Amino acid sequence: MDKLKRKQALPLELLAPAGSYEAFKAAVENGTDAVYLGGKSFSARASAANFDLEELQKAVRYAHERQVKVYVTVNILISDQEFPELLNYLYDLHEIGVDAVILQDIGVAELIHRIIPELETHASTQMTVNTSWGVRHLESLGFSRVVLARETSAAEMKAIAEGTPLDLEVFVHGALCISYSGQCLMSSFIGGRSGNRGTCAQPCRMTYQLINDKKQNLLEEQNIGDHLLSPRDLNLAEELAELKGIGIHSLKVEGRMKRPEYVATVIRLYRQAIDRIEDQQEGNAVAPLLTPAEHQELLQVFNRDFTNGYFRENLGAELMSYSRPNNRGTRLGRVARSERGRLAIKLEGSLHPGDGIEFWTGRGREGVTVGLIWRNGLETTEGLPGETVEIEFSGIAHQGDRVFKTNDALLMEKARHSFQEGREQRKNPLTMRLSGHVGEQLCLEVMSAQRKVTVHSASPAQMAMKRPLTFDYAFQQLGRLGTTPFWLDKLEMEIDEGIMLPVSDLNEMRRQAIEELLKQSRQIVDRQTYRQRVERWKERQAFERNSSISLQKDILPQVSVAVSDPLTLQAALKAGGKRVLIGGEHWRSRRSFSLEEIRGSFLDCRKQKVDCVWRLPRVLNEAQSESLLIDLKKAAEWEVKPKIMVSNLGELEMLKSIDREWPFEVDYSLNVFNEGSLAYFRKLGAQRITLSPELHHEQLAYLAKWSGTEVIVFGDLEMMVSEYCPVGATLGGKKGERCARNCMKESHFLRDRMKYDFPVETDQECRMHLFNVKILNLYEELAQIRRMGVSTVRLQLTRQTPAQVQQSVRLFNEAWDMLQMAKKGKWTSNDGMAELSTIFPEGFTKGHFFRGVL
Structure with missing residues (x-):
């Protein structure tokens, strides 16, 4: 069976x-098959309640008793x-019995595969993997599953599934990030x-204006709204059968x-949709998966509002x-009239x-919780579509204002009832045989879908004097499974007619059998x-x-441009640049390098x-990777x-x-944040590694001991890359x-509510790249950085003019050379800073050099 057919045969x-x-x-x-959750540490949703170890142990036990898996997020740098x-923490997770950990940090991934390979690992969407090439690399690292980037299309998913034995997981419902996950530094800066540390403040949900060089609001006349970076919510409920055919195994709902109540409702509905796929596969007529x-x-x-994201295009x-x-809620109707502390609504729901x-008025929105409802002057407990009802209301609303329902009390009660303590319904059927x-x-033999156990009565059976053991009585006693995760489905009896057994023996046999069934049999290191x-x-x-x-002693420190x-x-x-990095993104606003120009430049x-x-x-993406592969093969010649x-x-x-010995370096977008990641790429042959721009100066000093480290000290800070422009x-x-x-x-900018203008660039593939308002400038910290032992400092000047590049390179080269020759006393940052301020009037930031993200 080929990889795709094997995946299609797996249940979703x-x-x-x-x-x-x-x-x-x-x-x-x-009805979920698996749950992902975070501990109190190392989780990408740090502001969720999350689970301490005791709660986590309780959750794993509860889940496993119901054949549900638990994946723990360790998905930060x-x-x-x-x-x-x-x-x-990793050993605690293994000991507790979690089924897998979800990772972002490549150094942590290799650590786990060395010290506790028994712990299954899943690659987080924060690893920004959206091609078969990226998945192949994760396969070599020991991952068993990859959570694909949300930007991956259906066609790309299929191509990836056909080429890998790894399980593929995709998001099917909930909030979307506008940026590629793992590549967004907007909240950080x-x-x-x-x-990348689990504390995103979601600046993408704030208001922005699209302006040009002249500071004109280009969308002022369109009146489309000001939340220019806020996506709709993903909803692939009707694409689930197609996802199965593509070869996707795991369907992930966002929402930690x-x-x-939200989790209960969404999971219930998706469970129903998945179950209906099986009905359709058995030959029943194809119909929508949800009513x-x-x-x-x-x-x-x-x-x-809902969207299918990048699934199609x-x-x-x-x-x-x-x-x-x-x-947004759902459309409820319109205001019919307002008078004497009451508001009449013509209902559509x-x-x-x-x-x-919530009322949508010309002045904004106003929300209330409904109390009493009147229909035709009489109090009622329900208003139906087509009716006009009145509610208590002391605010301001006008005839024709739209009304939306943002919270449905009955739906919330239905959801709460499903997980109320003592009302658990998620139970597994048992077959028992008493002989x-x-x-x-x-x-007494007790069989679940996974295991079979056998227990015996404490005392021998005897002939009954008055009340022999009947089928109904045995079923009643053995079926008293209470709060256990089981229910008695079938009972078979092969006993002599007219015998009896004390009820205490029957109860003890049941207790022993259930206790044995619930024992977890797995190997723990x-x-x-x-x-x-x-x-x-x-x-x-x-x-x-x-x-x-x-090795560091043999490397001459350089300025990289x-x-x-x-x-x-x-x-x-x-x-006077002695080290140049050419290429990168191909901006639509300027002519980029052709392959022949790259060759000539070398x-x-x-x-x-x-x-x-x-x-x-x-x-x-997948197609662009194949195009690059052609160019790389040409360059190999x-x-x-x-x-x-x-x-x-x-x-x-x-x-x-193409060539396992091809010399390469690693850029900052691979989020090298610790020695483990450094060691990983060095082992693969990386000659230089650019460290994460989110590192504090003390972290940089520690990592700078390694040879071949590069630190960005000046230039544009790219905060976001998005398929949306x-x-x-x-x-x-x-x-x-x-x-x-x-x-x-x-030129274009996104202006925020504080009147800061963030530059927007578009590449040849029409992706949007959003940059920080201020230029990163660590010119004044060069002496400190030099003392750290950093191999290379980089000037990130991919959007600047030739004049800005020439002046910046000259200033940094002069400073770096003076510091390298131990002539610090002859160099001060004052003159250089004054010149840089003239060249870049937008101002400077020191990024995370002093504040970090920990």
Whole structure:
């Protein structure tokens, strides 16, 4: 059986979120196959309630008793100082019996595969993997599952599934990030709350204006809304059968920050849809997987409008919720009149006391909770579609104002009832067989779907004097399974007629059998063995660190300059640049390097003894990867292979597929945040590694001991990369065109509510790249950075003019050379800072150099 057919044969897994124990129970009791949740540490939803170890142990036991799996999120970047705590935590998770951990940090992934390979690992969507090449690399790392980037299309999913034995997981419902997950630094740089550390403040849900160089609001006349980075919610409920055919195994619902009632409702509805797929496969007529009423419940529980995201194509404006970033509710009707403390509403939907409703008026929105309801002057408990009812209301509303229901009291009560303590319904059927003869101990065999156990009565059976053991009585006693996760489905009896057994014996046999069934039979690595593995890992890490430190002495510190077009390359060389990074994204606003120009640039740089590196784009889809692969194969035939800087795992895998010895470097987009990640890429042959821009100076100093570290000290900070382009989506084009190519005609910015203007660039693939308002500038910290021992400092100048590049490179080269020659006393930052301030009037930031993200 080929990979795709094997995947299609697997049952779909419904994977639910749980940010609290209540939400966890809501998911289990409403039919989920697995739950993902976070501990108190190392979780990408740090503001959820999350689970301490005791709660986690309780949750795992509850889930496993009901054949539900538990995956724990360890999906943030981990600092070196956190590794001792992490080592203990990982063993605790293994000992508790979690089914897998979900990871972002590649250093943590390799750590687990070395010290506790028994713990299954899933690659988080935060790893930004959206191609078969990236998945292939994760396969070599030991992952068993990959959570694909939300931007992956159906066709790309199928191509990936056909080429990998790994399980594939995709998001099917809930909130969407506008940026590629793992590549968003917007919250981090604006407010110090890092998405890569689980504390994203969601600045994408705030208001923005699209402006040009002249500071004109380009959308002022369109009145589409100001939430220009706020997507709708994902809903793939009707695409589940197609996902199964594509080869997707796990269907993930987003929502660890959502209340339990939301989890209960969404999981119940998706469970029903999945079950109906099986009916359709058995030959029944193809029909929608959810009824109109069920779709209405999905809308009612929470929506920002729904979208199928990038499943089919890039939707542009249809992906977005421009008018509001939070729950829209469902259309309830319109205001008919308002008088004497009452408001009359012409209903399009049902209304009950306790419902939350919201009025959309010309002045904004006003919400109330419904109390008493009147129909024709009489109090009622329900208003129905088509009726006009009155409610108590003391606010301001006018005839014709739209009314939306934002909270359905009956739906919430239905959801709460499903996971109420003591009302658990998620139970497994048991078959029991009671057999034996007079004078012998009776035998009770108990069979679940997974196990079979056998117990015997404490005393032998006897002939009954008055009340023999009947089938009905035995079924009644053996079926008293109470709060256990079982119910008695079938009972078979093979006993002599007219015998009896004390009721206490029957009850004890039942108790023993259930206790045996609930025992978890799995192998646990003993703590001593684990400690020995950890010690070996520490020794290896120390050896690699020391080896790298010794190599560091032989590397001459340099200033590295990243440029994106031939003109700025010449400016960098003219200013005395000795190391250049060429390529990267191909901006639509300027002419980029062709492959032949990259080749020519390498030849020119070799003649001038300049270290030249071909820097690859940050994000590529499947088709773009194949195009790059063709170019790389051509470059492999050049007289001297160009040094390559990879920006994602797929690019690294492509490079290695052509030549395992091809020299390469690692860009900052791979989020190298600790020694484990450094060691991993060094082991694969990376000559230089650019460290994460979210590192604090003390973390940088620790990692700078390793050879080949590069730190970005100046230039543009890219905060977001997105398949969605606000320029093309909102400004439109001629009839039949999705985009008018306005990005090629003038510069664009997103202005926030504080009047800060964030530059927008669009690449040749029409992705949007959003940059920080201020330029990163660590010029004044160069002496400190030099003392750290950093191998290379980088100027990120991919959007600057040739004049800006030339002046910046000259200033940093002069400073770096002075510091390198130990002439610090002859150099001060004052003059250079004054000149830089003139060149870049937008102002500067020191990024995370002093504040960090921990």
